[in-house]
Each structure stands twice: as C-alpha cells, then as structure tokens.
Amino acid sequence: MFAAGDVRAMDLLYDNYADTLYGVILRIVGDEDQAKDVLQDAFVKVWKRSKSYDPSKGRLFTWLMSIVRNQSIDAIRKTNRSGKIYGTANDVAIANTSADNIDLSLNHDIKKVLDQLDEHHRDLIMHSYILGYTHPEISEKMEMPIGTVKTRIRSAMIELRSIFRDGH
Amino acid sequence: MNCDQFLEMDINAYISSGILQEYALGHISDQERSEVECMSKIYPEIREALTTSEIDLESFAAAYAVKSPSKSRENILVAVKRQAQDSTIHSVTKDDNASETKEILIQSEVTERKSAWGGWAAAAAVIAIAIAVWQYTDNQASKDELQALKVEQNTLENKTAELETRVAQLSDGLNEVYSSSVKKVTLKSVKENNTTQLALLWNTETGEVKLNTSALPKLPSDKQYQLWVLKDGKPKDMGVLSKTEEGILIASNATKDGDTFAITIEPLGGKASPSLDQLVVMGAIS
Incomplete structure (x- = not known):
C-alpha cells in the first residue's frame, strides 16, 4: 500500500533541492530543454543510488550536487558530436554564457549577501563548485598558475564564510 | 580505509x-x-x-536557484516509476526465457493500469529512506550538540559555584584584614640566613588563628609543625599544622591571650610542650 508519508518524502526532496539543482544544471548546459532532461536523469540517478548515500561522509546536498554536476557535464559531452576530444573549460564557458540570459532571480536575500563577495572570488567559486571546473581548467581559463588557483579558491572560501557569518 | x-x-x-x-x-x-x-x-x-x-x-x-519547469516534478515521478519497474522486470527475467519475459511485460502493463501508484511507490519509498536517514543524521547531530551543551552547562555551573565559594572566602578574608579585632602577626625564622616567614591572622575577639603554611618547608612523614602561643614566656599548645594545598588553615585551638606566636617541628601528633631547639619561626604580637 502507498503510504502518505512517502509522497511527502518525495515532495520534500524535490521541493528542497530541485530549484537549486536546476539552477546548477542550467548554468552548465545552458539550454532549458536539455537542462530539464538532465534534471530528470539526475533525479532518477539519485533514486537509483540512494542506498549509497552515507550521511556520515557529508551533507545530502553535497552528494546530490556531485551527481547533478557529473550528469550535466556528461550531457554536454554527449551533445558535442564534432568528434574532437572534449574540453570541459571551453564548452562550459560557452554554455554558461547562454545561461546568463535566463532569469536567475530566486533568492534575492542570499544574492544580496553574495554581492559583498569579491567578484573574482565569486567567479572562482562559481567555476569550481557550480560549473565543476577542475584546477587545471580554471588555471587555463583564468590564465593563472595552478598554485595561485588553489590559494585564491581558499581565500574565496574564507571570504564566503566571513560574509555568511557577519552578513546574517 | x-x-x-x-x-x-x-x-x-x-x-x-x-x-x-x-x-x-x-x-x-x-x-x-x-x-x-x-x-x-x-x-x-x-x-x-x-x-x-x-x-x-x-x-x-x-x-543561483532557478524555478524548475512546472512539469518536471510529474515527469521525474513517472521516470522514477518506470525505472523501478524496469529493474523489477530485469531481475525477474534474468533466469527465464524470452517468452516468459513477454508475459511478464504484459502482466506488468496490466499491473500498471491497475495501480498507477504501485510502481513509483517503491521508488518514493527508497527516497523516503534516504531522507529519513538524512533527517536522522540531522537529528542525531542535534542530539549530540544538545548533549555537548549540557556537559558545557554543567561544567560552567560547577565553575560558577567554585568561583562563588572562592569570592566568599576572599571577601571573608578581606573583612578580617579590615576588622579592628583581627591582628596580623608576621613570624620569621630565628636562624640567620633563613628567610622563611609567614603571616597569621589572630582574631582577638573569638581567639581564632588563621595562617598560611605554604611557605613552610616540607617535612618528613614522621614530623609535623606545631603552633604555640606564649604569654610571658609560658607556651600554650595551639595544635599541629598540616601543610595544605591552599596554604590557609585555621589552628585547632583558639586563644584570647598571648604576646608571641611560634612554630616548632615536632613528632607526628605534636607534643605537650615545645622542643625549643626545633623552633622554626616566631613573631611577637605588636
């Protein structure tokens, strides 16, 4: 029999995370139709792998995020049919540009807080966390040594912490 | 690992x-x-x-959240449901032949029509478990946090009680120092080149004597310090002294009379009259 609690649980997962994850997907793939498919595939994957989530290893969102990011990057790899070796940095950069035209206007409050974040720092977190760039990819795109990328990301995280702590 | x-x-x-x-x-x-x-x-x-x-x-x-398309929720539920059924059929047909597969697929379609909920109920149940685990962890974390806070509160309460006692002691001490009926007597070593000295507070009204023994050298375990009060050269036993951590102690006997205090080293338990050759410190009451 179908218990009412199961519907609530499913709704909870979707209600809590779908919009945030959709925002991430849209930024990576840059196309609403494709993003919709990726969101669906990602949720199916989340369902299939739900048993492998180990709460002692980290937060649920971190786990969801890694599934969604990989699913999105796989999706743009598949649509790149030119036969050339896929280069994450460039492809994502193009995809990301088109996503900028979409209204990313939820959560004004957090955005206001994030406005305090140094622009370069925000850019670094966006690339490494949301878009899933690796250090070498960021190093190439932003034309800075890998060592500098690591230090700057670290400063960015420290600044992020301080604005959330002081800003709220 | x-x-x-x-x-x-x-x-x-x-x-x-x-x-x-x-x-x-x-x-x-x-x-x-x-x-x-x-x-x-x-x-x-x-x-x-x-x-x-x-x-x-x-x-x-x-x-950077973006409102997900309105149909997405429904599509995802359908997809998860399909996934749940696929995996069921797959596992059933693993050991069976192809004709049976067809039959199962047909049965599966019939079942689907009969109970549209049944398929993704299983899927939702699995997600429910994931969420339950997640909520449990959050809950567990809160419990741990609460426990830690309780321990911290206990520690703070103990510390406060300890400090309150200490403040009370200090305040009593100060009152004594400022009281006109309490006299301070400094006891010094009678030997040359020996700088041992200590102070005692003598309440002339109650006869109580308080002193700080921390400056006295440690004694072998068969010896003990003993306090005396002298009046016109005649000694009166004020009790043996044990060296305490805090240093401050109250003499076991009281005196309302006297002109000199002295401390000698005596065998464990003390003696009725002082061994004068074992005199450590003494001080006249001014």
Missing part, C-alpha cells in the same frame, strides 16, 4: 590546509577523500569545519 593512522594528527594544521574546502567543492583525489572522511569521523572539530564549508556552498548554490 583504516583510520588509525590519522590519530594524533595536528587537526588545526589540517583544517587550515584548505583540504576540507576542496572536499566540499568536489575537487579531491580518491585518497584525499578517504583521508578527509577518516579525519571527520575521528575529530568533531574537523567534521564541524567540513559541515560549515558544505553549508556555505549550499547557500552559494541556492542563490
């Missing part, structure tokens, strides 16, 4: 190395990942620092 090798790590250095942020960002090698997971299991501080980074990034991502 055996986490024992990470015991006795410098956790502050580990936290400030930035590896936890890299973990939360998702840029980390498999070996580093296992390392972080071990460390966060062993050290609550590391777990906390990691969670903080994860929450910061969650908030960051949430700022």
Whole structure:
C-alpha cells in the first residue's frame, strides 16, 4: 500500500533541492530543454543510488550536487558530436554564457549577501563548485598558475564564510 | 580505509590546509577523500569545519536557484516509476526465457493500469529512506550538540559555584584584614640566613588563628609543625599544622591571650610542650 508519508518524502526532496539543482544544471548546459532532461536523469540517478548515500561522509546536498554536476557535464559531452576530444573549460564557458540570459532571480536575500563577495572570488567559486571546473581548467581559463588557483579558491572560501557569518 | 593512522594528527594544521574546502567543492583525489572522511569521523572539530564549508556552498548554490519547469516534478515521478519497474522486470527475467519475459511485460502493463501508484511507490519509498536517514543524521547531530551543551552547562555551573565559594572566602578574608579585632602577626625564622616567614591572622575577639603554611618547608612523614602561643614566656599548645594545598588553615585551638606566636617541628601528633631547639619561626604580637 502507498503510504502518505512517502509522497511527502518525495515532495520534500524535490521541493528542497530541485530549484537549486536546476539552477546548477542550467548554468552548465545552458539550454532549458536539455537542462530539464538532465534534471530528470539526475533525479532518477539519485533514486537509483540512494542506498549509497552515507550521511556520515557529508551533507545530502553535497552528494546530490556531485551527481547533478557529473550528469550535466556528461550531457554536454554527449551533445558535442564534432568528434574532437572534449574540453570541459571551453564548452562550459560557452554554455554558461547562454545561461546568463535566463532569469536567475530566486533568492534575492542570499544574492544580496553574495554581492559583498569579491567578484573574482565569486567567479572562482562559481567555476569550481557550480560549473565543476577542475584546477587545471580554471588555471587555463583564468590564465593563472595552478598554485595561485588553489590559494585564491581558499581565500574565496574564507571570504564566503566571513560574509555568511557577519552578513546574517 | 583504516583510520588509525590519522590519530594524533595536528587537526588545526589540517583544517587550515584548505583540504576540507576542496572536499566540499568536489575537487579531491580518491585518497584525499578517504583521508578527509577518516579525519571527520575521528575529530568533531574537523567534521564541524567540513559541515560549515558544505553549508556555505549550499547557500552559494541556492542563490543561483532557478524555478524548475512546472512539469518536471510529474515527469521525474513517472521516470522514477518506470525505472523501478524496469529493474523489477530485469531481475525477474534474468533466469527465464524470452517468452516468459513477454508475459511478464504484459502482466506488468496490466499491473500498471491497475495501480498507477504501485510502481513509483517503491521508488518514493527508497527516497523516503534516504531522507529519513538524512533527517536522522540531522537529528542525531542535534542530539549530540544538545548533549555537548549540557556537559558545557554543567561544567560552567560547577565553575560558577567554585568561583562563588572562592569570592566568599576572599571577601571573608578581606573583612578580617579590615576588622579592628583581627591582628596580623608576621613570624620569621630565628636562624640567620633563613628567610622563611609567614603571616597569621589572630582574631582577638573569638581567639581564632588563621595562617598560611605554604611557605613552610616540607617535612618528613614522621614530623609535623606545631603552633604555640606564649604569654610571658609560658607556651600554650595551639595544635599541629598540616601543610595544605591552599596554604590557609585555621589552628585547632583558639586563644584570647598571648604576646608571641611560634612554630616548632615536632613528632607526628605534636607534643605537650615545645622542643625549643626545633623552633622554626616566631613573631611577637605588636
């Protein structure tokens, strides 16, 4: 029999995370139709792998995020049919540009807080966390040594912490 | 991975190395990942620092949320339902032949029509478990936090009680110092080149004598200090003294009369009259 609690649980997962994850997907793939498919595939994957989530290893969102990011990057790899070796940095950069035209206007409050974040720092977190760039990819795109990328990301995280702590 | 090798790590250095942020960002090698997971299991501080980074990034991502398409929820539920059925059929047909597969597929369609909910009910149930586990963890974390706070509160309460006692003692001490009926007598060594000295407070109204014995040298276990009060050269036993941690103690006997206080070293338990050759310190009452 179908218990009412199961519907609530499913709704909870979707209600809590779908919009945030959709925002991430849209930024990576840059196309609403494709993003919709990726969101669906990602949720199916989340369902299939739900048993492998180990709460002692980290937060649920971190786990969801890694599934969604990989699913999105796989999706743009598949649509790149030119036969050339896929280069994450460039492809994502193009995809990301088109996503900028979409209204990313939820959560004004957090955005206001994030406005305090140094622009370069925000850019670094966006690339490494949301878009899933690796250090070498960021190093190439932003034309800075890998060592500098690591230090700057670290400063960015420290600044992020301080604005959330002081800003709220 | 055996986490024992990470015991006795410098956790502050580990936290400030930035590896936890890299973990939360998702840029980390498999070996580093296992390392972080071990460390966060062993050290609550590391777990906390990691969670903080994860929450910061969650908030960051949430700022860029976009309303998901209205049909997505429904489509996802249908897809999950289909997935649940596919995996059931797949597992059933593994050991069977093809004709049976067809039959099962038909049966499956009939079942689907009969109970549209049945399929994704299983899917939702699995997700429900994931969420329950997640909520349980959050709940567990809250419980742990509550427990830690209770312990902290207890410690603080004990500390407060201890401080209150100490303040009361100090305030009593001060009152005594300022009281006109309390006299301060300094006892000094009678030997040359010996700087041992101590002070005692004598309440002339009650006869109570308080003194700080911390300056006295430690004695062998068969010896004890004994306090005397002299009146016109005649000694009166004020009791033996034990050296205490705080140094301050009250003499076991009281006196309302006298002109000199003295301390001698005596056999354990003390003597009825002082061994004058064992005189350590003495001081005249002014």
